[in-house]
Amino acid sequence: MTTPPSVAARPLPVGTVAPEFELRDQNNRRVSLSSLREKGDVLIVFFPLAFTGTCEGELGHIRDHLPQFDDDSLTTVAVSVGPxxxxxxxxxxQGYLFPILSDFWPHGDVARAYGVLDDERGFANRGTFLVSRDGLIEYSAMVGPGEARTTETWDAALASRA
Structure with a gap:
């Protein structure tokens, strides 16, 4: 049985200006959306929590297909409320070589800004956003806890690149 996303959670739609953020990665380095966009498009992958099977599977897909998710004009980052x-x-x-960003404090502010925070549970739903170099959201999708992104989700997000 899957748990539906929080009623209040509504991902930002395509065409919206992506909210700027600066978060720390797994090596405690500051990473901002604007700096990532200097290289090109940015795929932002929100996930609920580390050390969970579904999250490991999804981020494992990125790891196992990294050339599709990280090249000269695309950077993929994963975002969770974990520290x-x-x-x-x-x-x-897990061998993840891409940035895993912490939306720990203020707790879930970036997930909230993108409309994917589940306020009742205190973590993000599985939001997927492709942000173009000019800062517009080109792809937007969300599934709730317990639901995994499908191959079709990854394909659609990558295909939305202009």
């Missing part, structure tokens, strides 16, 4: 030390241990154990 950087947790993300460091988890990403090292």
């Amino acid at each position: 950087p030390p947790t993300h460091k241990v988890w990403s090292a154990a």
Whole structure:
């Protein structure tokens, strides 16, 4: 049985200006959306929590297909409310070579800004956003806890690149 997303959670629609953020990655380095956009498009993948099977599977898909998700004009980042030390241990154990960003404090502010925070549970739903170099959301989708993104979701997000 899947749990539906929080009623209040509504992902930002395509065509919206992506909210700027600056978060710390698993190595405690600051990463901002604007700096990522200097390279090109940015795929932002919100996930609920580290060390969970569905999240490991989804981020494992990115890891196993990294050339599709990280090239000269695309950067993929994953975002969770977990703290950087947790993300460091988890990403090292799983071999994730892409940034895992911490939306820990203020708790869930970036997920909230993108409309994917589940306020009742205190973590993000599985939001997927493709942000173009000019800062517009080109792809937007969300599934709730217990639901995994499908291959079709990944394909559609990557195909939305202009």
